[in-house]
Amino acid sequence: MKSNNIILTGFMGSGKSTIGxxxxxxxxxxxxxxDVLIESFENKTISDIFKNEGEEAFRKMEKKCFEWIKNSVTNTIISVGGGLPVYVPEIKEAGRVIYLRVEFEDILKRMNDEEIKKRPLFQDVKKAKELFKKRDKIYAELADIIIENNDLxxxxxxxxxxxxxxK
Ligand SMILES: Nc1ncnc2c1ncn2[C@@H]1O[C@H](COP(=O)(O)OP(=O)(O)OP(=O)(O)O)[C@@H](O)[C@H]1O
Ligand SMILES: O=C(O)C1=C[C@@H](O)[C@@H](O)[C@H](O)C1
Ligand SMILES: [Mg+2]
Structure with missing residues (x-):
């Protein structure tokens, strides 16, 4: 089924929700x-899911959420969690994938303390930078197009x- 969804991927803070x-x-x-869907389906915040149930449990929820989207959602702009493409590489099955790319240093400049607090995998900036390096290649491989998102x-x-x- 051709779903006509536009799927926005990219690292935490790359602008998926804003652009979406x-x-x-x-x-x-x-x-x-x-992320918002999972919080609503589970009635818990992402931070609480990571803290109380762990990352593996969260990834299972993401997979389930993606399956729901793939089977039920069309003509929609979808921002996916920063880790979702890594754990659900069949992401293209649900629509056209756009990687919103931003250099890690620029992401850091955009995030304030409040933004960082909501993202469990951004608590240690050094680790987040390593994660970015690994993920950058994966996002690029899974994308139909890559856009350097510097200017909104x-x-x-x-x-x-x-x-x-x-058209
Ligand atoms: N060019 C830009 N495009 C989008 N957002 C920008 C841009 N420049 C600055 N920002 C700011 O970057 C911050 C992070 O953006 P946003 O929340 O949309 O990222 P995200 O990719 O959805 O993050 P997450 O995956 O963690 O949900 C916001 O405060 C937004 O206003
Ligand atoms: O990059 C990640 O692995 C994550 C990004 C967020 O969007 C959330 O999905 C969660 O905090 C994990
Ligand atoms: Mg977002």
Whole structure:
């Protein structure tokens, strides 16, 4: 089934939720965020899931959430959790995948303490940097297109142009 979803991937803080909300308005469609969906399905915060049940349990929830999306969601802009493509490499089965790429140092500049607190795998900046290096290649391999997301308006325009060329 061709689902017509647009799936935004990228590291924590790369701008998936921000860009996703704007795109949904521009394309007059809906926006979904797997982290928000999981928090709602489980009625727990991501931080609490990591703290009380561990990362492995969270990855199982992500997989289940992805299956639900693959079978039930169409014509939607979907922001997926930063680790989801690593644990669910069949991500392309649910739509066109766009990797929003931002250098780690630039991500750091964008995140304030409050933003960092919500993300369990960002607590140790050195470890987060190592994770970024590993994931950068995986995101790129799994993407249909890669966009350097430095300028918000430019990113939105590039994605719109890409889809206009499709018609
Ligand atoms: N060019 C840009 N595009 C998108 N967001 C930007 C940009 N520049 C700065 N930001 C800011 O970066 C921060 C992180 O963005 P956002 O929450 O959208 O990332 P995310 O990829 O959804 O993160 P996570 O995977 O952790 O949910 C926000 O405060 C946002 O306003
Ligand atoms: O990069 C990751 O592995 C994560 C990113 C967040 O979006 C959440 O899905 C969670 O904090 C794990
Ligand atoms: Mg987000």
């Amino acid at each position: 909300r704007i795109l949904a308005k521009e394309f007059n469609t809906y926006f979904l965020d797997t 308006n430019k990113t939105v325009r590039l994605i719109k142009d890409y889809y206009a060329g499709d």
